[in-house]
Amino acid sequence: RFTSRPQFTNCPTMIVMVGLPARGKTYISKKLTRYLNWIGVPTQVFNLGQYRREVVQTYKNYEFFRPDNEEAMKIRRSCASNALKDIANYFTKEQGQVAVFDATNTTRERRGAIISFAKEKGYKVFFIESVCDDPEIIEANIMQVKLSSPDYENYDKEEALVDFLKRIDCYKMSYVPLDEEKDRHLSFIKIFNVGSRYLVNRVQDHIQSRIVYYLMNIHVTPRSIYLSRHGESELNLLGRIGGDTGLSSQGQKYAKALAEFIRGQSIKDLKVWTSHMKRTIQTAEALGVPYEQWKALNEIDAGVCEEMTYEEIQATHPEEFALRDQDKYRYRYPKGESYEDLVHRLEPVIMELERQENVLVICHQAVMRCLLAYFLDKSADDLPYLKCPLHTVLKLTPLAYGCKVESFYLNIQAVNTHRDRPTNVNVARKPEEALQTVPEHL
């Protein structure tokens, strides 16, 4: 009778993008999908352009998109219908909860067909329309993501730009934006000029409310996010997990090296965040700049296993140790937390990271894995095994639809704290098998 996590919604939701080409629909679709999956809502993007490219193997030119091109219209309608079929399949057979239909959907007719489909199947519909009339933004979008599209493989840049602008014109004629009055019974958000203004109509439930909140917090201003763990700690040296100790001498060296590195990056208006734990604060102190402490950035709580070595955990809690290897993401330490709990706790940090510009987050291994998984769209299965070694800064810079990662090892020796999944995860395994992948320590 119970559900172990709060229900975000009680039926599948279709998020329907609306807008002329080069208005950021795919950018929003992918980013939103990444966010929803990270917070635990199974979500998938259905991009109509991809369906079209599968049917029409080679793109010739903008004439495909002319409203009077009957043959092309047939193909496009059939693609849309296939996408809807796949969406239904995703909901019924793959336990999806949210499907993002990434297409222009610029006519009332097309939107009406989607609404009927959803009504018949019992899905909720939420529209996200991106409206932009700033030619500079549009051209920048085209340069960033359209020119590298498979459609323009054999074009040179200027020709591609000209063709794409003509493509947009094909849609403009028949574009009917969502209307405050005529569409007052629909649930939607209209985003104007990359977020300076929003119109929000009839938010139906929790997940739509969270989606609106997220959309209103993201921005496209170029910036970088730096992720680092604290410097090596006393407990790290002893191979013990958790606790709240200070930095070892190597850790202190790292703090100084980090300060130098940050200075060298010449970052504008850098914000520095730490956890409430001594080791991250000591690391930040060496930077000599103001920093904010977030309790939410504290390391995963290992409950009864706090401050133990893996050998001790195997000796005292062999069953728990095996269960953790079986499902490291969902496993919760007795009186402690799971990675899944961590993600939930970190959600406000992610939201604030989205709002901010240049930020350096000094945190912990499990926490850094969760944050990294969000930025790099890693699955729950991969997340707990992401490599986040000590004394290494990761610089994340948004690029096109994803994130560029640069890794800087600051050349200060540190222990390895990464324990891979061992081969045998069975509860009945031998101690040596359990401890097969434990990294060396004092």
Place this chain on the structure above:
Amino acid sequence: MSTEQELTQTPLLKLWLPGMGRALGQRRGSSRPQFTNCPTMIVMVGLPARGKTYISKKLTRYLNWIGVPTQGECISCASNALKDIANYFTKEQGQVAVFDATNTTRERRGAIISFAKEKGYKVFFIESVCDDPEIIEANIMQVKLSSPDYENYDKEEALVDFLKRIDCYKMSYVPLDEEKDRHLSFIKIFNVGSRYLVNRVQDHIQSRIVYYLMNIHVTPRSIYLSRHGESELNLLGRIGGDTGLSSQGQKYAKALAEFIRGQSIKDLKVWTSHMKRTIQTAEALGVPYEQWKALNEIDAGVCEEMTYEEIQATHPEEFALRDQDKYRYRYPKGESYEDLVHRLEPVIMELERQENVLVICHQAVMRCLLAYFLDKSADDLPYLKCPLHTVLKLTPLAYGCKVESFYLNIQAVNTHRDRPTNVNVARKPEEALQTVPEHL
């Protein structure tokens, strides 16, 4: 280690601070995330009876609860109000001031913007637009007729008079405009939330305010708060832990089920924590329920499962610090009430979205939730009375909340420990244990 990197942990809040004896004002680490870096004026806009005061009071209550010092001012005299707001920011460390008035002309709003610009305050407008005569009349009946202005009127006369009052404002009312006011930061709320226009959200606190406003509603409903039934550890006077219900606790679970059935609540949602005792209580109801980890009891860290006597014996200093500032005191390796509030914020947000909900939780958690609904200060919050086997029914009413208390007549221990007279670290054990309730 260099003295700069030496850290000491503050006894009450368990915060790591650099150096020994470095003045608090000089430290670079701020112990909580900054919501905003300068004071913010929230300026209400709208004709009378559009819910401005309702929104102001509710928003003020929410912001104070999450730790943003906020003051609401129902203004009749503008120039004094602005002086009071400036005073609140400079002398009383306020962070947000809500200016609750019609502010229906561009001229008036322009004056406020100039004032704020000169002082370095941010401005965020909240406009409530409503043209549904039924809603307006309902508002007038609910909150205006009981106003001191209408003490000597009968209901019909008051309504007529108030509608004429609105007409006086209508003539000069210029709503915020998408185009003309595109450089301002604002939210326009249409028809009690069916539509919103949001323009230029500047910072974190404005973003949180917008999110909150978009989640609240005015549909009548009730929220039921209850603790789990009496637990095994309750009987032994031990705090925390994760035990099951005692036999009295099981009786309560059945009584609660009967009580809930008797209330004939439409579409009731039931929420519990992840702890055995709330789940056992919910099981007796025989209806679906949702488990929220955020509803878990306050983590008493090293003091988990101890009696107060044991805490006094093993951690007398901690015990005294807790009595000195129960709201901010953090158990070693545990939490404070302040941490709890932060953890409960998503629960409150979802409670705002929902309609009829029964929350089965724990003493400290229930105190935090109750403080939100009843606008209790951080000083009062940790001492709110939330006895076992008692259901509190909260129903929004006018600008506040009606509370009905139902003791279900199943005997239980008392778990409420009042603040003792002597909170000094040097006090004797008897003084520390003066207010400990009886247990086995």
